[in-house]
Amino acid sequence: MVEVVGVRFRSAGHIYYFSSNNEEYAYNEKVLVETQQSKQLGQVAIPNQELDPKDVPDELKPIIKKASFEDIAKEVKNQADAEAAKSVAKAKINEHELEMKLIHVEYAFDRSKMIFQFTADGRIDFRGLVKDLAAIFKTRIELRQIGVRDEAKLLGGIGPCGRQLCCSTFLGDFIPVSIKMAKDQNLSLNQTKISGLCGRLMCCLKYENDIYEEAKRELPDYGTEMLTPEGRGRVIGLNLLDRVLKIKLYGKDVTIDYDYDELKEFAEKQEAAKAASGKKEEANG
Known part of the structure; x- marks a missing residue:
């Protein structure tokens, strides 16, 4: 170890x-x-x-x-100088007429280099910009193009839920999110309702996804015939998180919500009683 x-x-x-x-x-x-x-x-x-x-x-x-105290003080100065450098860099970006958005600037602790992080729609030829920045700040310059999710993580903000963004408060790494997760959770597929500030699918779609996937494997699908205390019917609705089935009863103009686990237990008892009755008839015969 x-x-x-x-x-x-x-x-x-x-x-x-x-x-x-x-x-x-x-x-x-x-x-x-x-x-x-x-x-x-x-x-x-x-x-x-x-x-x-x-x-x-x-x-x-x-x-x-x-x-040490001196190390921390140096880091604070580095951060202040990096923030001040942002306005200088933005002016140079405008001077070079580059289609890029500067997001974050930071110094290495020993000031051996400066890192400029930016977003852009495509590739950017920033060689001239690097030369100008190196001449101004007298250190090695590194420009990094980042994505919109990284931008949201760096800048922070308030999500649709009214809380601070997960990515900027506790998510160390981004997690893969797919539209299938929204479908499994019966969410509206309206892009504006399931997207975060970054414009990508919200990270929180992943949080309960394992529960939904497990429930989807266990619960019957739409159209499945089920035995209920009120008679037979077919599944016309699913609440995967609460494990509740909406069943339309045959021959009746009525739908009833049933707890899946209770319905499963009822069906098992009915099957057990039927099997016991069959054995009794065989013994009597």
Whole structure:
């Protein structure tokens, strides 16, 4: 087993594992680490824990140290300078007439590079922009094109539910979401009603999906004939989450809602009674 510590570099960001180097780290504690590209100040998301070697990166880097007051002050200055750099970069983007939207700017902890994240509809030739930014900020410049979901995660906001966006508050990684999930949950397929601020399908469609899939496997489909205490009928409606069937009774102009588990138990008792009656008739015969 290998002792590791999980570290995040931004709120609700992806968790990266580092070697604890035989030190104890507390949740939310600031630490200085070395990534593949530069030194970064991160926050402990998962304190010391042991993992199987196959579940950790091949080149597991150690945490350099716990962040000092000076390190934290430097990070605060980096963030302030990066925010100030955003207006300069936007002016240069306009100067080069580039069809791109600048979303976020950040410095590496050691200021060895600056990262500019942007969205755009297609590929952008930003070579001239990079040269200008490098001349202004005197460091290595990296431009990253991101998607609309990443934009929402970075900027945050309020979702249709009235709460802060899941992706910007607690979802470390995006989860695959499909239109089939909305169909299984009997939701309106109106794109505006099942999409988040990013314009993509809402991440929360995934949260209850496993329950819906399990219920869909267990419950009878539309049109299935069912035996009820009021007689036989066929399924004309399903409430997968509550496991309730809406059944239209044969020969009657009435529909009744039944709890599936209770209806299943009733049918089993009827079958058992029928089987017992058959055995009794055989014995008497």
